[in-house]
Amino acid sequence: DAGVIQSPRHEVTEMGQEVTLRCKPISGHDYLFWYRQTMMRGLELLIYFNNNVPIDDSGMPEDRFSAKMPNASFSNLKIQPSEPRDSAVYFCASSLTRMNTEAFFGQGTRLTVV
């Protein structure tokens, strides 16, 4: 398996535009997580899914953020409209149900909103 695949790797957009970040989890993993990493706030959980169902979205900053998982092999995170303070690295991770298993992280999407 190629691991967790995120696209794009880098995204530069203008304030007010819609941004879509994509993630393909490892095949067979039933948990998917979206994290955001910034210098100020470190790594924050935004939302996670179990078997394609959102379990906890309390970390989603505001209504401008939405995430979907239409099937077991794809998730997207949308920001509409984007703002400069959304600039961060967004990580997707996936794992199996068992607690003592690794959450595998993608390489991240570096988002810059100008």
Place this chain on the structure above:
Amino acid sequence: GEDVEQSLFLSVREGDSSVINCTYTDSSSTYLYWYKQEPGAGLQLLTYIFSNMDMKQDQRLTVLLNKKDKHLSLRIADTQTGDSAIYFCAESYTGRRALTFGSGTRLQVQP
């Protein structure tokens, strides 16, 4: 406030041991993890410890857990320049599969 806390920076010489410390507040933590992040990359799991264990050793890595003080440490023996990275402590507990991360400790290994 933050649930998991770490010091921000550690500098050691190549060949020395490194000790990275972490404190957590959630007494229901079931698993505690150490992740490594190299520049421009995602996070990679180094090791984890179950909360009923005191110590776990894996090659050059030793994890110590003091559950009473809610203190976790990662010791890297014979630290190499390739160990330079940011190290994150994280916790999870039964019923919440997502991880809560500390702020990360940047380890700098000097030749």
